[in-house]
Amino acid sequence: MSMSGENDVVMPGDNGEKSRYRSAEWYGGSDRNAYLHRAWMRRGLPANAFDGRPHIAIANTASDLSPCNSHFTEVMESVKQGVYEAGGIPVNLPVLSLGETVVKPTAMLWRNMAAMSMEEMFRANPIDGVVLLGACDKTIPALLMAAASVDLPALVVPGGPMLNGSFRGQVLGCGTDVWRLSEEVRAGKLPEDTFLRSESSMIRSRGHCNTMGTASTMSLLAEALGMVLPGLAGTPAPDSRLLESAHESGRLAVEMVKQDRRISTIITRESFTNAIVTLAAIGGSTNAVVHLLAIAGRLGIELSVDDFDRIGGGVPLLVNLQPAGKYLMEDFFRAGGLHAVLGQVRDLLQPEAITVTGRTLVDELASDEIWDADVISSRTVPLQDDAGIAVLHGNLAPLGALVKPAAATPELLTHRGRAVVFESIEDLHARIDDPDLDVDADSVLVLRGCGPRGYPGMPEVANMPLPEKLLKQGVRDMVRVCDGRMSGTAYGTVVLHVAPEAAAGGLLGLVQNGDYIALDVPGRRIDLDVPEDELARRRVSAATQAGFAAPTRGWERLYVDHVMQADTGVDLDFLTGGSGSTVGRESH
Ligand code: FES
Numbered sequence: 001m002s003m004s005g006e007n008d009v010v011m012p013g014d015n016g017e018k019s020r021y022r023s024a025e026w027y028g029g030s031d032r033n034a035y036l037h038r039a040w041m042r043r044g045l046p047a048n049a050f051d052g053r054p055h056i057a058i059a060n061t062a063s064d065l066s067p068c069n070s071h072f073t074e075v076m077e078s079v080k081q082g083v084y085e086a087g088g089i090p091v092n093l094p095v096l097s098l099g100e101t102v103v104k105p106t107a108m109l110w111r112n113m114a115a116m117s118m119e120e121m122f123r124a125n126p127i128d129g130v131v132l133l134g135a136c137d138k139t140i141p142a143l144l145m146a147a148a149s150v151d152l153p154a155l156v157v158p159g160g161p162m163l164n165g166s167f168r169g170q171v172l173g174c175g176t177d178v179w180r181l182s183e184e185v186r187a188g189k190l191p192e193d194t195f196l197r198s199e200s201s202m203i204r205s206r207g208h209c210n211t212m213g214t215a216s217t218m219s220l221l222a223e224a225l226g227m228v229l230p231g232l233a234g235t236p237a238p239d240s241r242l243l244e245s246a247h248e249s250g251r252l253a254v255e256m257v258k259q260d261r262r263i264s265t266i267i268t269r270e271s272f273t274n275a276i277v278t279l280a281a282i283g284g285s286t287n288a289v290v291h292l293l294a295i296a297g298r299l300g301i302e303l304s305v306d307d308f309d310r311i312g313g314g315v316p317l318l319v320n321l322q323p324a325g326k327y328l329m330e331d332f333f334r335a336g337g338l339h340a341v342l343g344q345v346r347d348l349l350q351p352e353a354i355t356v357t358g359r360t361l362v363d364e365l366a367s368d369e370i371w372d373a374d375v376i377s378s379r380t381v382p383l384q385d386d387a388g389i390a391v392l393h394g395n396l397a398p399l400g401a402l403v404k405p406a407a408a409t410p411e412l413l414t415h416r417g418r419a420v421v422f423e424s425i426e427d428l429h430a431r432i433d434d435p436d437l438d439v440d441a442d443s444v445l446v447l448r449g450c451g452p453r454g455y456p457g458m459p460e461v462a463n464m465p466l467p468e469k470l471l472k473q474g475v476r477d478m479v480r481v482c483d484g485r486m487s488g489t490a491y492g493t494v495v496l497h498v499a500p501e502a503a504a505g506g507l508l509g510l511v512q513n514g515d516y517i518a519l520d521v522p523g524r525r526i527d528l529d530v531p532e533d534e535l536a537r538r539r540v541s542a543a544t545q546a547g548f549a550a551p552t553r554g555w556e557r558l559y560v561d562h563v564m565q566a567d568t569g570v571d572l573d574f575l576t577g578g579s580g581s582t583v584g585r586e587s588h
Helices: 032-042 072-085 107-124 139-150 176-186 192-197 214-224 240-259 269-282 287-299 305-312 329-334 337-344 425-431 532-543 554-562
Strands: 055-060 089-094 129-134 154-158 165-167 170-172 390-392 400-403 414-422 444-447 479-482 494-499 516-520 525-529
Touching (some): 055 072, 055 107, 055 240, 072 240, 107 139, 129 139, 129 214, 129 240, 139 154, 139 214, 154 240, 176 192, 214 287, 214 337, 269 287, 269 337, 287 305, 305 390, 305 400, 414 425, 479 516
Parallel strands (some): 055 129, 414 444, 479 494
Antiparallel strands (some): 390 400, 516 525
16 A cells, blocks of 8 residues: 555455445445545545445444443444454444433334434445444334344344442342332332432443343343344443454454345244243333334234234243342343343244344354343243233223233232223323322223324333322232333333324223223233213214324424334334335435
C-alpha cells in the first residue's frame, strides 16, 4: 500500500473470486456510484476492505436512555474483533432503542416502530450479515422481527442480566420486588422511607432485569429459536464470558455469510416448538407470546396462540426464579443455565431444528449438568408438573386470552365473581383505594381500554394493584381480567391479552359492575354470565356512544389504523411477511 493511498484501488473480485456478497452491489465496479460508495466509507479502512469480503453490521441498541443496553458499546468492540479476525469488515449501526422503564406511554407502542426502522436500515445499507445486540424487553423482539423481514444472515448477542440486588440482607429482584415492596407499603407493613432506600440497591450493575421477566425470557428464547451462539444466553452482563462470546459471535457472523445461513434457513415451525417448550420449562414471561407470534408472522410461519397451550401444556416448570419462585438470573447461570434446562426436556425438543452454527439445538447441548438443583430442578422432581401458559376462550375472549397458572393462586383458577369495572388505567388509579369501592375478595377486577388499539400500545397494566382495604384484610391475590399485558416480573391470577380488546369491539367493553364472570382455567374458558338479549341491548347502546377516540397524527395514528390483536402478535398488518434484502434502485 502506498502511503498516499492514491493508487490503492481494490474491488470485489480482486481477491481472486467474484464476490458473491450483497455489499458488492454497492462497492463493486469502477463506475461513479461504486466510487461514491467506497470513497465515503473508507475513512481509514484499507482498500482491501472492499475486495469482496463480508461486511457485518452490528445493530447496536446501546443508549443512555435504554440503561439495560448501555454496555453494548463495549460488547460491540468484542464483536468487531471477532468479525475482523474472521476476515470480515464490521460496521457499527446504531438502531432505535427502547428503555422499558422510561419510555412513555409504553415501550410496546414503539416495538413495531423500532422493528420497522431497523428493517429498512438493514435493507438500505451495504451489509451482508448483521449481529443483533439486544437486551431490554422490546429490543430483541424488534431486532428479530426486522431481521426476519430482510432475511440476511443474522444472530443475536443478548446483553445479559444484571447481578442480584441486595438490601439489608435480603436479595432483591428488579421488577418483582418493586411490585411486592410497594404493595407492602400500601398494606401498611413497610415504611415508605425504607422502600425508597432500597431503590439504589436493587439495580447494582449493568444488564437487563434479573428476574425471569421479558428480557431474560426473550434472550433464552432467542437461543431456543436457534438465533444465539449456543450457551451464550443468560450470561450476566458484567461476566467477562459475555465479551468472549461476543467475539465468537462476530466470527460466526462472517461464517454465516459465507455459508449463506439466513434466518429463514434457521427458524422453522420446529424452532418455535422448541421456543414454546423452553418458555414453559423456564416459567417465562407471557409477553413472549405476542413477540413469538410477531416473529413467526414476519417469517410466514403458521403459529397460533393456541399452540402455546397445546405445545407448552404438560411441560414441567424447572426453574425456581422470581416472579414465580425464589432465585435470580445470576443464580440461573451459575446453576447451569439454559442448557441445563433443555437437557431435562431434550425429548420434547424438535431434533431437526438448527442453530446459527448450522448444527441442531439438540446437538449443541453438550454440557447440560445441573449444578444447583434448588435453582434448576431435574425432570423427576419439577417445581410444577404443568408450567405452560393456559390459553382461554369463551364469550369474553373468542380470539383468546392468557393466564399463567405458575404465577397464579391455585384456588382462584376456577372462580366465579362479580365484576368491578375500570374504564382505563387512570380510572383504576383514581378509585382502587376508595374505601367506598364496592369490592370484596371474591370480586373480579376488570380493566379495559388497555389493548393494542385502545391505549394505544397494550401497556403492562393487567396486574392491577389490589384495593388497599382488601390488602389490609390480608388479601394477596384476586382474579383480574384485562385487554393489556402484564410485566414478566409480575405475578397473580391475571387473565390478560383478552382478544378482541374492548376498543376493537370485544365483549370486555360491555361488562358492567356486578356482572358475573366465570373463570375456568382447567376448562380453558372465561365467560361473561349475562343473557344474550341483555348483551344485544348493550351493544346497541354502545354503538350510539362516542366510542374510541383515535389519535390524529404521527406514529400513534399509523399504529391504531393498522395494529392487529394479541392473538396474532400485535404487529402492524402491513409489516407481516418480509420484503427480502434486495434494493432495486440507486440513489444517484
Ligand atoms: Fe430493561 Fe427490565 S427494564 S429489562
